[in-house]
Amino acid sequence: QADESVRVAVLKFGTVNWELDTVQAHGLDRANGIALEMLPLAGKSATSVSLQAGAVDMMVTDWVWVARQRAAGMAVSFLPYSTALGAVMVPSDSPVTSLADLAGRKLGVAGGPLDKSWLLLQALARRQDGLDLATAAEPVFGAPPLLNEQLIDGRLDAVVTFWPYAARLEARGYRRLLGVADILQALGFARDLPLVGYVFDERWAQEHPGRIEGFVEATAAARRLMAGSDAEWQRLRPLMQAEDDAVFRALRDGFRAGIPGPWGKAEQAEAARLFELLRRIGGPPLVGTAEHLPEGTFWQGSSN
Amino acid sequence: MSDLAVRVALKRYDAVAEAPAHVALRDLALTVRHGELVCLLGPSGCGKSTLLNIVAGLDERFEGSLSLPRSADDRPPAIGYVFQEPRLLPWRTVRRNVELAMDPARHGAGLVEELLAAAGLAGFAEAYPQRLSLGMTRRVALVRAFAVEPDLLLMDEPFVSLDAPTAQQLRRLLLEIWQRRPTTVLFVTHDLREAIQLGDRILLFSPPPGRVVADIPVAIPRDARDEAAVEAFRRRLIDERPGDFRGL
Amino acid sequence: MSDLAVRVALKRYDAVAEAPAHVALRDLALTVRHGELVCLLGPSGCGKSTLLNIVAGLDERFEGSLSLPRSADDRPPAIGYVFQEPRLLPWRTVRRNVELAMDPARHGAGLVEELLAAAGLAGFAEAYPQRLSLGMTRRVALVRAFAVEPDLLLMDEPFVSLDAPTAQQLRRLLLEIWQRRPTTVLFVTHDLREAIQLGDRILLFSPPPGRVVADIPVAIPRDARDEAAVEAFRRRLIDERPGDFRGL
Amino acid sequence: MRRRRSPGFPWPLLASTLLLLLLWQLLAMALDSRNLPGPAAVAAVLVAQTASGALPYNLAVTLARVAASFFLALTLGVAIGLALGRWRDLDRFFDPWLILFLNVPALVTIILCYVWFGLGEAAAVLAVTLNKVPLVVVTTREGMRALDPGTLEMARVFRFGPWKTLRHVVLPQLAPFLMTAARTGLSLIWKIVLVVELLGRSSGVGFELNLYFQLFDVAAILAYTVAFVAVVQAIELGLLQPLERRVNRWRR
Amino acid sequence: MRRRRSPGFPWPLLASTLLLLLLWQLLAMALDSRNLPGPAAVAAVLVAQTASGALPYNLAVTLARVAASFFLALTLGVAIGLALGRWRDLDRFFDPWLILFLNVPALVTIILCYVWFGLGEAAAVLAVTLNKVPLVVVTTREGMRALDPGTLEMARVFRFGPWKTLRHVVLPQLAPFLMTAARTGLSLIWKIVLVVELLGRSSGVGFELNLYFQLFDVAAILAYTVAFVAVVQAIELGLLQPLERRVNRWRR
Numbered sequence A: 001q002a003d004e005s006v007r008v009a010v011l012k013f014g015t016v017n018w019e020l021d022t023v024q025a026h027g028l029d030r031a032n033g034i035a036l037e038m039l040p041l042a043g044k045s046a047t048s049v050s051l052q053a054g055a056v057d058m059m060v061t062d063w064v065w066v067a068r069q070r071a072a073g074m075a076v077s078f079l080p081y082s083t084a085l086g087a088v089m090v091p092s093d094s095p096v097t098s099l100a101d102l103a104g105r106k107l108g109v110a111g112g113p114l115d116k117s118w119l120l121l122q123a124l125a126r127r128q129d130g131l132d133l134a135t136a137a138e139p140v141f142g143a144p145p146l147l148n149e150q151l152i153d154g155r156l157d158a159v160v161t162f163w164p165y166a167a168r169l170e171a172r173g174y175r176r177l178l179g180v181a182d183i184l185q186a187l188g189f190a191r192d193l194p195l196v197g198y199v200f201d202e203r204w205a206q207e208h209p210g211r212i213e214g215f216v217e218a219t220a221a222a223r224r225l226m227a228g229s230d231a232e233w234q235r236l237r238p239l240m241q242a243e244d245d246a247v248f249r250a251l252r253d254g255f256r257a258g259i260p261g262p263w264g265k266a267e268q269a270e271a272a273r274l275f276e277l278l279r280r281i282g283g284p285p286l287v288g289t290a291e292h293l294p295e296g297t298f299w300q301g302s303s304n
Numbered sequence B, C: 001m002s003d004l005a006v007r008v009a010l011k012r013y014d015a016v017a018e019a020p021a022h023v024a025l026r027d028l029a030l031t032v033r034h035g036e037l038v039c040l041l042g043p044s045g046c047g048k049s050t051l052l053n054i055v056a057g058l059d060e061r062f063e064g065s066l067s068l069p070r071s072a073d074d075r076p077p078a079i080g081y082v083f084q085e086p087r088l089l090p091w092r093t094v095r096r097n098v099e100l101a102m103d104p105a106r107h108g109a110g111l112v113e114e115l116l117a118a119a120g121l122a123g124f125a126e127a128y129p130q131r132l133s134l135g136m137t138r139r140v141a142l143v144r145a146f147a148v149e150p151d152l153l154l155m156d157e158p159f160v161s162l163d164a165p166t167a168q169q170l171r172r173l174l175l176e177i178w179q180r181r182p183t184t185v186l187f188v189t190h191d192l193r194e195a196i197q198l199g200d201r202i203l204l205f206s207p208p209p210g211r212v213v214a215d216i217p218v219a220i221p222r223d224a225r226d227e228a229a230v231e232a233f234r235r236r237l238i239d240e241r242p243g244d245f246r247g248l
Numbered sequence D, E: 001m002r003r004r005r006s007p008g009f010p011w012p013l014l015a016s017t018l019l020l021l022l023l024w025q026l027l028a029m030a031l032d033s034r035n036l037p038g039p040a041a042v043a044a045v046l047v048a049q050t051a052s053g054a055l056p057y058n059l060a061v062t063l064a065r066v067a068a069s070f071f072l073a074l075t076l077g078v079a080i081g082l083a084l085g086r087w088r089d090l091d092r093f094f095d096p097w098l099i100l101f102l103n104v105p106a107l108v109t110i111i112l113c114y115v116w117f118g119l120g121e122a123a124a125v126l127a128v129t130l131n132k133v134p135l136v137v138v139t140t141r142e143g144m145r146a147l148d149p150g151t152l153e154m155a156r157v158f159r160f161g162p163w164k165t166l167r168h169v170v171l172p173q174l175a176p177f178l179m180t181a182a183r184t185g186l187s188l189i190w191k192i193v194l195v196v197e198l199l200g201r202s203s204g205v206g207f208e209l210n211l212y213f214q215l216f217d218v219a220a221i222l223a224y225t226v227a228f229v230a231v232v233q234a235i236e237l238g239l240l241q242p243l244e245r246r247v248n249r250w251r252r
Ligand SMILES: Nc1ncnc2c1ncn2[C@@H]1O[C@H](COP(=O)(O)OP(=O)(O)OP(=O)(O)O)[C@@H](O)[C@H]1O
Pocket: B130, B131, B132, B133, B134, B135, B136, B161, B162, B163, C013, C014, C022, C023, C024, C042, C043, C044, C045, C046, C047, C048, C049, C050, C051, C084, C208, E252
């Protein structure tokens, strides 16, 4: 049994937990020859600590991080998990209607100056309006829950935040100025390029090909269930900590919209192109020593 | 200036942990006239320091009453207290220890130097107390009490730990200061000779709980109190009141 | 047991901050025979406590040599030191303060009680030092020094702050203990009468830097040292050596 | 300037707590914001979380970690502090190390401990201990520097030996410093434990607090805070204050 | 048991630092892990970050916050501690409040400050100050409880008045406690500033540390740590130790 186990770090109320809970609840792991174990943690940083510490086999993060670590010599690899991306949110009565209107405004940015959504937003503003948002607007970096509160209290004019936080704001009547998917599209990329995914040690995956495959199958089955069944979501509701029905629906729909499509050579080439863009804006602080998307960033199956 | 009057019906230290309560003073009454120098004698532990603390206003937890000498302008009297232990501030120099007690408005600058020199401490004004001998720290404490030009001077065995000539010189200094300004003095000592030499009156305390058991005026003129006269007076006291003074 | 021999070529306290360096002892040599009781007299600040600290082994920063009395089995001598200040542990009761200094293997249990009673502290064994009068804490310090049954007893003005009868009783206790076991005693006092009453020899120190300027055997048999004899000896000393003893 | 409490019923505690609750209630009413729920709202959460067993469980888990780290940190810290205070050369040499360890961000120790020793209980307790030890060392050492040389000399003359000297001469003088270390230690360790739990444990108050932070559920956050404060208050009344009274018995 | 340093060249500091570097190097070589880069790697980052201006800028920003909070916390904390130590009834009454504030998680104060006062500099400094003040209060109060009644009585008899008594009688006795508060305070405030910066500031070492933590760049994290430790070491050598020598001049 031990060699079937797949241990994953999850945020206790995070979206990954919903997916994996569905896997467990329906015995999809057993059905696919693995034993799924979840380590619930309280913050994103904790998940990366747990992977480094060898306490789990997998965590969820974006492939830019994977690229950076690979370039730094840590052989990790990536499997897509979601295409759901953040959004720029403003109050419903906000005079801000376009990117250019953000100039001179207080803009909350979740995740810090290297956040992918923020980088892409800057790229678009530069390309569309010739605007350097980092200086034209007044970015305020902070923890996402704090930024939400600040926006509600009227201390911020807009926030760039992760999708669950955007969904909560939307449920409260805030307006989505621009989704990050829209930004991708405007920059000439596919809307539904997955950015976040399951990340794991390449060697571990090579040594246990059965587990990876079983994991992929199990999670795919879970997603199919979640895409189709509302009843499934009622079951998950306690895990979602939705304050009310509106938030619940926004979270559910957000998740469904983020279920990734096919992940073939074409999508991966697209990702490589996006990496070049991010490297140009983010520079070494973001990508470290990686010159281009390192070989093996995306998991190709145990054969490679 | 009025007199000093203290009446202690009961002064009791409460029991703490295993130690029982202790009655330190009972039915004690005492009046000291303005400008009088009164010596207190009594066995160790009979409550002399307790009484001085009460008079100094440090201990208000007693049954009885206290009235201090008040000056014409009715301000509270300046008190000089030579504690039984020197109680200097170890983190201040000798000079600062004395100056801090003084009221800069009232006292001239030269006074400290003068008093330190009179106490044989001329070279030690800038020294910290822990670098002095015990006798020297006692002298600093004396200087401090003198320097405030007190209306009421409380002295708890001020001249122990001093060699006889130094002690004698300081006794002279005390008398000089006392005669220069009218100062009410309460002087605790274990040395009957010293009490006779200095006092207008000698009060003898009982073993604990302390009470005044004898009140003896020293009937020798001040300018006639040489060693022989003191010794003679002492002999007479011991012979006349063997119950009170034997062994003193 | 061998003799106590100490030779201090130079004991200097270094300058610190504004205070200049100070030579406390210079060219001092001293031998005390095994079982001898020697009294030290000298002006305040002349270095008596400094010397006692050197003998006690507390101060090794001096130029000179020290050899302590050693017992037959060559263990270092048990030292009893009555410091000039009581130096009790305020957070321990009177009894514990005494017991802690004792070696439980060597000393019987009843000794503490016995000594406390002899010092007039019978009811105070469980009291904490801060609830005693100063004279009482001094007596506790005495009891502590006696209780270790010392081979070498250092006493720095042990009987000040005590009334005359109590002091006299403790002097008797000292002599009794000293006679029961042969103990080498160095006894600092400012009281010439006390020195004559107790000492085999009297050493007189010079003003600082301290040196021995006189070494006088007390030529009165111990059982003849009543008040009159002591007084007579004192008179003679003062008359014969006015330079050294005037005023003492 | 000295406090000697008689054990009786703690009236001031009651009055003070009531006033605090009142002020809180008034403030909550005045602000009327979901960012400061009033005592009633917090109490409701407290009751609910207690009934569900979540609060007692997480509190117990955290307290166990706090207790383990507290005893480790105090023992180690006092031992090192005594040594540094006793031997001046040792102190001079290790002073820079102490400053280093004092100023290593909690984040760094925690990550390194987790990465090296795995995401286990031992690593968590070790990380907290490493964060607190230097503070205890500094406090103890400062106390050692303020020791009264007179009593130490007495102990030397009367041949107390190291153990008796430590127990009867040194430690009683260090008592106020050790009390400081204990009082501030408890609160600090608790604060660090929260971070430690946030970064790598799946239970405990820190873990819960952060979840509620993500949901911005201030009432729940305050409920956990109140529960922990109540525990510390109980320790204070039941342990520290009686101990302090005992230790200070000798003061006049 | 007392230390009195002569100012001269700090040889022990040099030796001790070298030994520390050596040990670090050996450990890094032995582990050969990305999680513990050796001194050389960290030095490289240090140089690069200094050259780019990022490190001096962020360090300066953080130090400004640390300094502001430090002085606020020490002033306020000592004042409150003095009052609580002086008036026993006040102390009894506010003791539960103190315990509350002592044990409010940093997260809670930080969130509340940010929520109420906005994500600004004032809120950040206030949050840190609120976290540190109770610790200073406890330390000061413990010192007040250990005051020698003898010197206080002396001050009363000789009519020192409150100000003179404070300055010449009380504060010198509190010195070791204040030193503790200062030494531990600096390190603690720095640690809390990191959390504050992490949660809601856009500059400073804490902000940077968190970025590097997200990227798991331990070398950069250590580089910032080393830089801050160097600053504290300088404060220690240039300010605290001379001050301590001055304050302890009187000890024999
Ligand atoms: N720690 C010290 N540092 C500097 N000087 C000191 C120190 N201890 C004592 N002295 C100086 O050494 C001299 C002798 O001091 P000591 O205590 O030995 O005198 P003493 O003879 O015992 O006097 P007393 O009879 O007053 O107790 C004094 O002048 C004193 O100032």
